[in-house]
Amino acid sequence: MDNNTILHVSFDFWRTLFKSNKMFSNARVNLLYNEYNPLGLSVDKISEIIEAIGEKIDKINSITLESISASEMNADLLINVGLNPNFEDLKIFEKRITDLFLEYPPILYNNITKVILEKLFESNITLSLASNTAFIMGDTLDLVLKDEGLLNFFKFQKYSDKLNRSKPSKDFFNSVYKSALSLNERIILKSNILHVGDNFLADIQGASNFGFKTFQINSNSFSINDIFNESNNFPFSNK
Numbered sequence: 683m684d685n686n687t688i689l690h691v692s693f694d695f696w697r698t699l700f701k702s703n704k705m706f707s708n709a710r711v712n713l714l715y716n717e718y719n720p721l722g723l724s725v726d727k728i729s730e731i732i733e734a735i736g737e738k739i740d741k742i743n744s745i746t747l748e749s750i751s752a753s754e755m756n757a758d759l760l761i762n763v764g765l766n767p768n769f770e771d772l773k774i775f776e777k778r779i780t781d782l783f784l785e786y787p788p789i790l791y792n793n794i795t796k797v798i799l800e801k802l803f804e805s806n807i808t809l810s811l812a813s814n815t816a817f818i819m820g821d822t823l824d825l826v827l828k829d830e831g832l833l834n835f836f837k838f839q840k841y842s843d844k845l846n847r848s849k850p851s852k853d854f855f856n857s858v859y860k861s862a863l864s865l866n867e868r869i870i871l872k873s874n875i876l877h878v879g880d881n882f883l884a885d886i887q888g889a890s891n892f893g894f895k896t897f898q899i900n901s902n903s904f905s906i907n908d909i910f911n912e913s914n915n916f917p918f919s920n921k
Contacts, residue, residue: 688875693878695811748847794906799835810861812839814848840858845857855888
């Protein structure tokens with residue numbers, strides 16, 4: 683088996699395996715508009731605030747390589763809509779948002795996802811998840827994986843809110859590497875690990891700089907179905 687054989691695959695969550703559910707986005711905005719809106723902000727303005735906070739935190743995390751918590755983001759959101767929440771207020775709001783998120787969970791980006799994961803799993807390729815988090819915590823994403831019947835495919839999950847490190851940090855990918863080494867004795871080199879994601883900076887550049895092989899999907903012309911191609915050296919036929 684050569685040094686470039688892929689023995690472990692690490693998957694990003696957002697816009698790689700799953701995409702946001704528009705019904706959740708609408709429900710969150712409507713909750714804020716109807717019950718957390720002392721300034722009488724419009725639906726569009728509340729949507730803009732949520733988007734702006736998400737973009738700001740992405741930029742900060744990509745610079746510091748640390749992870750700003752979901753609680754900090756949600757507190758920022760409540761402050762920006764004109765509230766002055768205390769700790770209890772924040773926790774009540776977060777519980778309501780989590781309930782809405784699980785009522786309108788993310789949607790699989792590709793209907794063939796489970797088939798791909800099954801083929802990898804049955805071929806003795808170990809799998810893991812490696813994702814930055816934002817308004818929604820990693821523990822909640824695990825509930826989504828469980829409900830979709832995907833959680834058992836993954837030997838471990840690495841979330842930025844758990845590690846306090848964000849992709850493209852080398853520390854983040856080193857955590858993936860160490861866990862993969864401990865569970866798959868066939869892995870010798872970093873190049874035995876393939877990281878699959880949509881974001882060039884966080885996923886592709888970050889994992890590649892660490893030494894993993896990478897495969898970008900969904901933000902380009904490739905999808906998860908293209909993982910079995912001549913560029914990815916799996917220890918079985920890619921056809």
